[in-house]
Amino acid sequence: MTRWKPALLAAAMCLAAPAFAQTAADYGAAVAAQDRPADQVKLDAGRHPAEVLAFLGLKRGMTAADIMAGAGYYxxxxxxxxxxxxxxxxxxxxxxxxxxxxxxxxAVIGRVPNVALTPYPFDAFGAPAASLDFTLLHLVYHDLYWESAQYKIPRTDPAAFLRALFAATKPGGIVGVIDHVGLPGDTRVTVDKLHRIDPAVLVADFKAAGFVLEAESPVLRVAGDDHTKLVFDPAVRGNTDRVVYRFRKPK
Structure with a gap:
């Protein structure tokens, strides 16, 4: 798996310096917090959260959203x-x-009380207008093209989700998107079978909603990944080829 060396992280920090005040050590300290659950710490090696958040530009004092947050890893x-x-x-x-x-x-909120949980209907995301400085979509944007009777997930309109997210994002606000790379084709079929998405579809969706693609990081790219495999296949799980995009709402 591709890994950033400290020098590369420092270079990325310098390139993005106008966007945030943190140093590389601040992101590393957040990941190294002693009370994080051991099962989540094990995921760090494959997710590189310090490098990802440094690149995306999360900084102290922000109001940030973690959408489809799972068990609260991020x-x-x-x-x-x-x-x-x-x-x-x-x-x-x-x-x-x-x-x-x-x-x-x-337990998450007990450890970090500046986290608030907001449940919402899968197909009806909403947040107050211009309330978010930063939003993270970690391995979940593709799920907006997913339907599942088993999990009670209805057919969802990605464009409607992005309209709501655009309205909730402050002018100049950031949306970070990380997702499993899929091949071109029918997006809903690809998502249903593999839980992957063609990056071109993802970028086109965000641009249509009014977001600007500001930068892409190679930190989670994996050249040897088989894009035809389900992301939960043991052969690739945790080591898929992933894009990391930083989008911004124009001021």
Whole structure:
């Protein structure tokens, strides 16, 4: 797997310096927080969260959203980055917020009280207008093209989601998107079979919504990934080829 060396991270920080005040050490400290669950710490080697958040430009004092936050992996790290004067809103679809998830989130909020959980209907995301400095979509944007009777996920309109996200983002605000790379083709079929998405579709969707693609990082690209494999296949799980995009809402 491609890994950034410290010098590359420092170079990325210099290139993005006008966007945030943190140093590389600040992001590393957020990841190294001693009370993070061991099962989540194990994921760090394949996700490079310090490098990703440094590139995306999350900084202290921001109001940040973690959409489809899962078990709070990124919500917790982001909370350490934004600090006590910032906050993280974990938006979790109601379909995923069951009895097993509630104690997990109670524990997350107990460790980092500047995290707030907001359940929402999967197909009806909404947030107050111009309320978000930063939003993260970590391995979930493709799911807006997914339908599942088993998990009670209805057919969702990605364009409607992005309209809501654009309205919720402050002028100049950032949206970071990380997703599994898929091949060109029918997007809904690809997502249903593989949980991947063609990066060209992702970029086109965001541009149509009014976001500007500001930069792309190679930190999670994996040259040997088989783009025809399901991302949960043991042969590739945790080591898929992933794009990392930084979009911005124009001022």
């Amino acid at each position: 919500s917790e790290i982001m909370a350490h980055v934004v600090g006590p004067n910032g906050k993280v809103i974990a938006y979790e679809p109601e379909q995923f917020y069951g009895d097993k998830a509630k104690p997990v989130w109670a």
